[in-house]
Amino acid sequence: MTLELVTLSNGVRVALDPMPALATAAVGVWQRVGARWEKPEENGVAHLFEHMAFKGAGSRDARAFAEAIESVGGAMNAQTGYERTSYYARVVSEHAPFALDLIADSLLDPHWAPADLEKEKGVVAQERGEAYDQPEDRVFELHQAALYPDQPLGRPILGTDETLKGVSVDSLIAFRAQHMAPSRVVIAIAGAFDRGAVLDVAERRFARLAVRPDAPAPPARAVSGVRIEARKLEQTHLVLSLAAPGAKDERTYAARLMSEIYGGGMSSRLFQEVREARGLVYAIDSFIDQVEETGRRGIYAGCDAANAGEVARIAADLLEAFAAEGPTEAELARAKAVAAAGLLMGAEAPLARADARANQLFLRDALIPFEAVRAKIEAVTAADVRAAAAAALEGPACAAAIGPKAGLAAAEAFRARLAR
Known part of the structure; x- marks a missing residue:
């Protein structure tokens, strides 16, 4: 079979x-x-x-x-x-x-x-x-x-x-x-x-399900917004995001590699600068969140309220530098290795495979062998990743924060600086 x-x-x-x-x-x-x-x-x-x-x-x-x-x-x-x-x-x-x-x-x-x-x-x-x-x-x-x-x-x-x-x-x-x-x-x-x-x-x-017209999804209209919530907590929790391609977009592969280089692991630019070099956070990570036609790339950080503004500023600095310079060849190679390993590890788990197959059919109308997915990852160039970073700065910036009042202004500072 x-x-x-x-x-x-x-x-x-x-x-x-x-x-x-x-x-x-x-x-x-x-x-x-x-x-x-x-x-x-x-x-x-x-x-x-x-x-x-x-x-x-x-x-x-x-x-x-x-x-x-x-x-x-x-x-x-x-x-x-x-x-x-x-x-x-x-x-x-x-x-x-x-x-x-x-x-x-x-x-x-x-x-x-x-x-x-x-x-x-x-x-x-x-x-x-x-x-x-x-x-x-x-x-x-x-x-x-x-x-x-x-x-x-x-x-x-x-x-x-x-x-x-x-x-x-x-x-x-x-x-x-x-x-x-x-x-x-x-x-x-x-x-x-x-x-x-x-x-x-x-x-x-x-097979007895009645055939009926598909209901189109309501359109997604992303805006440059901010939400804050003052709470009596030990830390400020931040989510800061920019535009990303949708799940159906082939540029997804470059966007995910860009996210990995920017903040995906312990060797990422964000982790090295914010945690290792400056000790401003305990938890910091990047993410890609997508719906069919649009998406977000962003970071989550948990830090002392006094550090929130600096964390948001550095996050913006690193994004702008990435868009200007692109990745190094070593960074790109590491990101591809991480992506390939994640793909292969998921391929060993039946439930992860079944979920991947269902999503392939919804998004691509075809079943795509994992070898073909890996080839798409390997085909991404440094120029593609730099373009992905530049594209992130072209859409709406969004931010949210929860925690002590002293740290909440960081969300609006990030949004105001990068909003387009």
Whole structure:
């Protein structure tokens, strides 16, 4: 068996990624739906549906559902983002068809008691509280709101007490029905599995999905914004970002290498200057965050409030210098080595492979061998990386900060300096 794409009679795509040396498999269903498609009054519905997915389906109640997957030694989970929702299981190879059948039950044949829904709203409220109590998470939520004000991408994936208050079982099912189009569903299986058996389940369960038009995602309109939140904390937490290409853009490879050189590891420019040379922070790192058509490259830093302004200034200095000078050959070689190692390490994990295959189909409409991805990384030149750094300075700058009042001005200073 080799990497294979099978399309069901109604257009649902099935990615088969065999790893015959293994004794296990990862089985999942990915949907091109998430918080980005929610109306203001629906904020949090996609995530709440994901929470409810295992609360009763097919012939099983919530407990029987949990016992079913664990009776074969498997584990099941789900997650919701702005553009993806995924439901997946890890099982011993022989149980891969059974796991897919269970996931199909949760998505296609749910039956939930209103009382269970109300309890789960309480669970989500506790999840929100936990995120609020962790400033390193909360600052990213503030950054998202600053970047995409009054848009689905700027609202919290977990929703709010107010928006979830009126959600009913019927409204959850209606949301699912609206977005469960075959063109937005990918089944991905990686590891060791019986090809015929999993395809039989896929056809039997998912080919009955009715064909319907795809719902376009609301446009992403990034702005140069800032959000701050004064809290009695020991440190100031900063997120500072600039423009990056979207996930569908081939310039992604250069942008990711640029991010690695700038702040991705202990040898990066940012880490060496801010932590090693000056001792201004404990935690500092760069990131790339993308949706389909746009993205952000930025940094997260946690530091004493007295150091926040200097950290933001140095971050801006290094970005401008990078755009002017580009990377050295040694930096580029190290970044490529890190990217290749990450790719290969992920390729050894069935769930990571299945997730990668689903995203390839959503973003590229094709399954791309990891060797081809590595070749794209190796093909990036120093000029490409310098261009990526220069492009970062051409879009809106955005910043968020949380912590003592004394450190919050750093966010606006960064935004004001680099806003275009």
